[in-house]
Amino acid sequence: MNCNKKEKYFSKHLADEYCAAYNNDILVNQAESLCSYWCNRHRSWHIGHMNSSYSTGTRADRNLTGLMDQIAQEQIQNTDEENSLD
Ligand SMILES: [Zn+2]
Secondary structure (H helix, E strand, O other): OOOOOOOOEOOHHHHHHHHHHHHOOOOOOHHHOEEEEEEOOOOEEEEEEOOHHHHHHHHHHHHHHHHHHHHHHHHHHHHHHHHHHO
């Protein structure tokens, strides 16, 4: 997700305050409500819509975590196989 042009907030509180102000506007569609999220690349908080782009980011994170778990398990299995050869 390209977030180079996104506003950077150095505290979650500030980002959340902005979101709350935006979301409380009665003209804002509920589907377009904003939420804050942490960006590792910029080491700061961004604000984004709570729809597709946000959930895609979370799904990618989950996949990465799953992959790490898988690699760790494979390493354990390989070690077991080496031991059983003795
Ligand atoms: Zn960013």
